[in-house]
Amino acid sequence: MSYGLEYSPVAARAEASARTIFIRKTYLHLAGAILIFTALETLLVNLPGVDTFIGTMLFGAGRMSWFIVLIAFMGVSWLANSWARSDTSSGLQYLGLSLYVVAEAVIFLPMIYIANNYFPPEEHVIRTAGILTLAVFAGLTVAVFVTGRDYSYLRTYLSVGSFLALGFIIASMFVGFGWGLIFCFFMVALASGYIVYQTSNIIHHYRTDQYVAASLALFASVALLFWYILQIVMSSRSR
Secondary structure: OOOOOOOOOOOHHOOOOHHHHHHHHHHHHHHHHHHHHHHHHHHOOOOOHHHHHHHHHHHHHHHHHHHHHHHHHHHHHHHHHHHHHOOOOOHHHHHHHHHHHHHHHHHHHHHHHHHHHHOOOOHOOOHHHHHHHHHHHHHHHHHHHHOOOOOOOOOHHHHHHHHHHHHHEEEEEEEEOOOOOHHHHHHHHHHHHHHHHHHHHHHHHHHHOOOOHHHHHHHHHHHHHHHEEEHHHHHHHOO
C-alpha cells in the first residue's frame, strides 16, 4: 500500500487525450480570467468617487504611494500563485486565480481611468492596445506550439530582465525620472519572453492537473504585455 501522494503526469508524458484536455482547460481558464478582468475594470472605472480612490493610490502617501501599492501587489501575487499551485484543494487554486485577477484589476485602475477619461473616445486607445496584445499573444503561442521546443532555458534571462526592470521602476520613483518608450518596448519584449516561456512550460513541464496555475501564469504575462502596449499606444496618441 502506498501512502504517497499521486500526481498527474506532466503534459509531455501524458496520453494525447489527457494532454489535449489540459491545454483546452488552461486556455479556457485564461479566457475566463481575461473576461472577468475586463468586467471588473469596467465596473471599477465607473464607480462614483473612483477618482478619489485613484488619487489615494497614487499620491496618498506622497512619492511612496505607488511604491507601497506595488509592494502590496507583489505580496498578493506571491500568495495567489502559491494558492493556485496548491496540490490539496482545487477550491484554493481557484481562489488564488480569482485573487490575482482582482489584484490586477486594482493595479490597472489608474491607467485605465486615464485612458478612458483623457483620450478622445474615437481614438479607442484601450481597444487598440487590447487587439495588439491579443495579436502578439496569439502569434507567440502559435509559434511555440508549432516549433514544440522547450524554452525553459529562458528562465535565467527572464529573471535577470525582471530584476533589472524592477530596479529601473524603483529608481524612477525615488529619483523622479522616466524611462519613456525605450523602457516600454523593453518590457514588451520581456513580457513576450514570459509568454514563450510559460507556453513552453504548458507543453513540457506542467502536470495535467495544473491548468489553474498554468492559466494564472499566462494571465500574468498577458497582463504585463497589455500594460506596456497600452502605455505605448497612449504615448503615440498624445503626440
